[in-house]
Amino acid sequence: MKIAVVQFPGSNCDQDCLRALTDGIHVQAEYLWHKETSVSGFQAVVLPGGFSYGDYLRCGAIARFSPIMRAVVRAANEGMPVIGICNGFQILCEAGLLPGALIRNQSLRFVCQPVWLRVETEETPFTAKLKGQSVLRMPVAHGEGCFFTDPTTLGSLESKRQVVFRYADALGKVTPESNPNGSMHGIAGICNEARNVVGMMPHPDRAWDRKLGSEDGKLLFGSLVEALEPVIFR
Amino acid sequence: MVTEITPELIRRHGLTVEEYGRIKAILGRDPNFTELGVFSVMWSEHCSYKNTRLELKKLPTTGPKVLVKAGEENAGVIDIGDGWGVAFKMESHNHPSAVEPFQGAATGVGGIIRDIFTMGARPVFLLDSLRFGPIRGTTPAAKSNRRLFSEVVAGIAHYGNCVGIPTIGGEIYFDQSYEGNPLVNVFCLGILRHQQIARGAAKGVGNPVFYVGSETGRDGLAGASFASRDLTEESKQDRPAVQVGDPFKGKLLLEACLELLASGCVAGIQDMGAAGLTCSTCETASRGGTGVEIDLALVPQREPGMTPYEILLSESQERMLIIVERGREATVKEIFDKWDLPYACVGKVTDDGVMRVLNHGRVEVEIPAEKLANDAPVYEREVVADPPVPEVRIEDIPPADLHESLMRLLAEPTIASKNWVYRQYDHTVRAGTVVPPGSDAAVFYVREADKYLAATTDCNGLYCKLNPREGARIAVAEAARNLVCSGAKPLAVTDNLNFGNPYHPANFWQLREAVEGLAEACRRFDTPVTGGNVSLYNQNPNGAIDPTPTVGMVGVIDQERWITRQYFRDASDVIYLIGPIGHELGASQYLTIIHGRREFLPPRLSYDLELGVQAVVLALIQQGLVKSAHDCSEGGFGVAVAECCISGERRIGASVDFGHWPERLDQILFNESQSRVIISVGAEEVGAMETVCAAAEIPFGRVGEVGGSDLIISTQRETLRWDVAELYQAWYASIERAMSSQ
Amino acid sequence: MVGALMKVHVVVMPKQSVLDPQGVAVRNALKELGLDAVDSVRVGKLLELEFKTPPDEAKLEEVCRDLLSNPVIEDYTIRCP
Amino acid sequence: MVGALMKVHVVVMPKQSVLDPQGVAVRNALKELGLDAVDSVRVGKLLELEFKTPPDEAKLEEVCRDLLSNPVIEDYTIRCP
Ligand SMILES: Nc1ncnc2c1ncn2[C@@H]1O[C@H](COP(=O)(O)OP(=O)(O)O)[C@@H](O)[C@H]1O
Numbered sequence A: 001m002k003i004a005v006v007q008f009p010g011s012n013c014d015q016d017c018l019r020a021l022t023d024g025i026h027v028q029a030e031y032l033w034h035k036e037t038s039v040s041g042f043q044a045v046v047l048p049g050g051f052s053y054g055d056y057l058r059c060g061a062i063a064r065f066s067p068i069m070r071a072v073v074r075a076a077n078e079g080m081p082v083i084g085i086c087n088g089f090q091i092l093c094e095a096g097l098l099p100g101a102l103i104r105n106q107s108l109r110f111v112c113q114p115v116w117l118r119v120e121t122e123e124t125p126f127t128a129k130l131k132g133q134s135v136l137r138m139p140v141a142h143g144e145g146c147f148f149t150d151p152t153t154l155g156s157l158e159s160k161r162q163v164v165f166r167y168a169d170a171l172g173k174v175t176p177e178s179n180p181n182g183s184m185h186g187i188a189g190i191c192n193e194a195r196n197v198v199g200m201m202p203h204p205d206r207a208w209d210r211k212l213g214s215e216d217g218k219l220l221f222g223s224l225v226e227a228l229e230p231v232i233f234r
Numbered sequence B: 001m002v003t004e005i006t007p008e009l010i011r012r013h014g015l016t017v018e019e020y021g022r023i024k025a026i027l028g029r030d031p032n033f034t035e036l037g038v039f040s041v042m043w044s045e046h047c048s049y050k051n052t053r054l055e056l057k058k059l060p061t062t063g064p065k066v067l068v069k070a071g072e073e074n075a076g077v078i079d080i081g082d083g084w085g086v087a088f089k090m091e092s093h094n095h096p097s098a099v100e101p102f103q104g105a106a107t108g109v110g111g112i113i114r115d116i117f118t119m120g121a122r123p124v125f126l127l128d129s130l131r132f133g134p135i136r137g138t139t140p141a142a143k144s145n146r147r148l149f150s151e152v153v154a155g156i157a158h159y160g161n162c163v164g165i166p167t168i169g170g171e172i173y174f175d176q177s178y179e180g181n182p183l184v185n186v187f188c189l190g191i192l193r194h195q196q197i198a199r200g201a202a203k204g205v206g207n208p209v210f211y212v213g214s215e216t217g218r219d220g221l222a223g224a225s226f227a228s229r230d231l232t233e234e235s236k237q238d239r240p241a242v243q244v245g246d247p248f249k250g251k252l253l254l255e256a257c258l259e260l261l262a263s264g265c266v267a268g269i270q271d272m273g274a275a276g277l278t279c280s281t282c283e284t285a286s287r288g289g290t291g292v293e294i295d296l297a298l299v300p301q302r303e304p305g306m307t308p309y310e311i312l313l314s315e316s317q318e319r320m321l322i323i324v325e326r327g328r329e330a331t332v333k334e335i336f337d338k339w340d341l342p343y344a345c346v347g348k349v350t351d352d353g354v355m356r357v358l359n360h361g362r363v364e365v366e367i368p369a370e371k372l373a374n375d376a377p378v379y380e381r382e383v384v385a386d387p388p389v390p391e392v393r394i395e396d397i398p399p400a401d402l403h404e405s406l407m408r409l410l411a412e413p414t415i416a417s418k419n420w421v422y423r424q425y426d427h428t429v430r431a432g433t434v435v436p437p438g439s440d441a442a443v444f445y446v447r448e449a450d451k452y453l454a455a456t457t458d459c460n461g462l463y464c465k466l467n468p469r470e471g472a473r474i475a476v477a478e479a480a481r482n483l484v485c486s487g488a489k490p491l492a493v494t495d496n497l498n499f500g501n502p503y504h505p506a507n508f509w510q511l512r513e514a515v516e517g518l519a520e521a522c523r524r525f526d527t528p529v530t531g532g533n534v535s536l537y538n539q540n541p542n543g544a545i546d547p548t549p550t551v552g553m554v555g556v557i558d559q560e561r562w563i564t565r566q567y568f569r570d571a572s573d574v575i576y577l578i579g580p581i582g583h584e585l586g587a588s589q590y591l592t593i594i595h596g597r598r599e600f601l602p603p604r605l606s607y608d609l610e611l612g613v614q615a616v617v618l619a620l621i622q623q624g625l626v627k628s629a630h631d632c633s634e635g636g637f638g639v640a641v642a643e644c645c646i647s648g649e650r651r652i653g654a655s656v657d658f659g660h661w662p663e664r665l666d667q668i669l670f671n672e673s674q675s676r677v678i679i680s681v682g683a684e685e686v687g688a689m690e691t692v693c694a695a696a697e698i699p700f701g702r703v704g705e706v707g708g709s710d711l712i713i714s715t716q717r718e719t720l721r722w723d724v725a726e727l728y729q730a731w732y733a734s735i736e737r738a739m740s741s742q
Numbered sequence C, D: 001m002v003g004a005l006m007k008v009h010v011v012v013m014p015k016q017s018v019l020d021p022q023g024v025a026v027r028n029a030l031k032e033l034g035l036d037a038v039d040s041v042r043v044g045k046l047l048e049l050e051f052k053t054p055p056d057e058a059k060l061e062e063v064c065r066d067l068l069s070n071p072v073i074e075d076y077t078i079r080c081p
């Protein structure tokens, strides 16, 4: 099994994501350059955080058109697990793989701090291993992380249980105080209808080592590995 | 067209008649207009250190761990063991930030990052040391200070966050003296293998010279000479001299250059900072003992019709000069195409020691490189000592309400929590931040090297104003103390000298005193200076800023379990004060804020006591006897113990008892005597801990116990009690409150 | 070098339904500075495109829709100044 | 509620001589997408101000200069659409 970590110009969490996979949960992972046109040879794709193309115009707006994204969209539509973290989440929304958009934080300021996440569904390759309602600890670090969408889409996201993570307090209670950016319904992460594509603003790639104060990120990547295991035996 | 060189033109280039004579002597003829521009930037204070060179020589720059000395290259390099080294340095962008705070601060970050990867090191973290005028209140001044402050912070975040280098610490003071002339000093540290050290020398006659990075535009024209003048109303007209940064390009340039260096085809590399193409060509030539010849027509340009003068002096950001091993040109093409960055072969290394600049083949500039780089005049500036400052007499200080005093001190922006600032900085990218901003020193785990590094910046400008020599010594001592409290052994120092106009003898006296204080302290703490930066002409209409010789210090922590934080952890842990109770109130925050008196003799440093205290604290930490360690600085013991209660994720109370101690309680609580550390120890360790301290013959005392939800401080005369939640509110949200007021 | 370049302005504004904290912040600041008459402020983008030769209409619409604006949160209009 | 509000547009563009990294990024993206004719792009702000009563001209100029634009690197123009 091999997992791809896409490198866009301006990605800056690519190294953290690769290490989370190779050193954190000891799976094989490799960089995939944005000019590549195929994801063959990989069983899952990680779109890392950063400022792809400087985040000029809109976060993820330009990255969405890079050659590799055509391949990622194709693979995602064929069911390959794809996760976008932070800037990766923004790119997935711009690319139309996920609904909604991530707009400027309500505070109008970049926010870097640890948050608690309530896990809302185990029905994704990235959360299968997570007990329902269990809370995870990891940092956020973004200027445009406020999830926004129209009421209809929001309604169907909720009814189809596509909300994967919500900002919460240590006890798993979703409160305004625990929402760092003003996201609708405290949304920190969502998935597509097919549930193989997940986007999240918080950084599991910065929470996979006791030194960093949390290892919860491993649970996410660990879930992915378990979900993929069958692939190898096929 | 030929511009005639008039005395007026020479003056406007900031050159004296004598300096012009020197130029003619070097050239054996009159310079042309472009050459005059070249000399004026290379001989500006910023590039030539003509007024400070003799002083900087006093700083200790050698030591067994020094791999590259200060001044030799863009930044010094220090050995941290196992074949790994660190390159670090601090630089100021005070004047650009005063005029355009967002871009000024942003390009400051970009510049120091380039200095570090120019050494072949991968930048791993940043610190920022900032000074502004007061931000509270509704006066126009307070409003403009708030604007400067928020724009500077946003600018640092803009660049650092985008490039993906965490900003994990720093310091901020708010004080009258920085009104209109903020200080923006940025520190960057990078990691490299010993054999990866890159040189800024043009080696190998015939080697091609490449220009890589952003196209050259008209931005930042003559910023170097701009940074070498007083900040006046007219400098508002200098505004075009402020350049715009592109952190995205900066990130690509960083990755591309590190990839190119790894490919082994680089003979020499130099960033284009102050004085851009001019400085990088003549410095690489003079370091290499060679000459360099370039043709400006080959330089990638953003705007049509730029003159040779403009191209040579432009300070466009995100550019590097790279000397490539002949025959390896293809590698450059391959890597810079991959990263979609402009590049061009603009010339070659020659053997005649001349910096020769052509324009479409026509000679524009012909100057002996070594003389241009090193023969700037060196001045011995005149000094006049300030009158001696009196000692404070406690009888003259009416006792204040101590309950209220502590609350007010904790809410004072200089002392209050800086979370409003560091939450805007990405301080967790690169997944190595072990102790985030908010403790005495930041601790970062460098994964590739498996090393724990601690870093801090320190300087109390008011101490330096009232006694520059003592203030500088204390800056070094406090930096070392902060590292020790986090469990680290201090390694080396970078300094940033922020002073006023050097032609005022009083200012230059401050600078000389401070440098000698720094030099002496760095020797005593065995922390050589790896480099730094000088920023002069920091003035506002009321005169010079308080002298601010900022010290950045780096240390290593050999074992993970030694990493120590400043806040109390568990109820019934025992609280000790290592060092004396102290008595010095001069220049303290208590006198400044509560009594409105910015005066009197600042605390004095005893090296023996300081070194003794630091040795004991480190020993106790290494023996696993310490649960928390926090040094006493601004606000003295009172503020420090409160911070121990409220700066952790979980807040917890404490009770402290000074029993029959004779001094007045305000003096006990708020004196800022040096060499004092508050530690907490598990009850079961008390015996072991006291044995170690007694053996060291260092003053220490058991002062209280952790626990409860109040901070209680008592003597046999009186008892004070604060609700920890209230202390927290006063301290944590103070800057937020100030910034949200209109 | 060809003669005059052709200018196109693309204006991208946040949809009314999208909260625009920046607009609110600017409005408050304006009131602060004494422009009490201000009722509301919205902050959008203006992109000034210069073309060597007139661009293909359909193509232009396409890039405005797909790249220059995000239909979830923004509306765009094309103007020839 | 009074009748029709009065709209004022303030356009803030980066100065010609000042680097506009965003504009460069957008231009390259447009070329990628096949708009080869594009020569240059500059990205600025458009602020849509609504007033209950006509604002004082001088005051408006003042806030444009001091608040809405940054004269160091930007130029502004006031339009009444
Ligand atoms: N205050 C100082 N203490 C020690 N070294 C200094 C100081 N100021 C400047 N230097 C050294 O002088 C050299 C030139 O300084 P500077 O112009 O800041 O370097 P750069 O051109 O890379 O910005 C550098 O090696 C720097 O470390």
Ligand SMILES: [Mg+2]
Pocket (backbone or CB within 6 Å): B440, B482, B631, B633
């Ligand atoms: Mg300290």
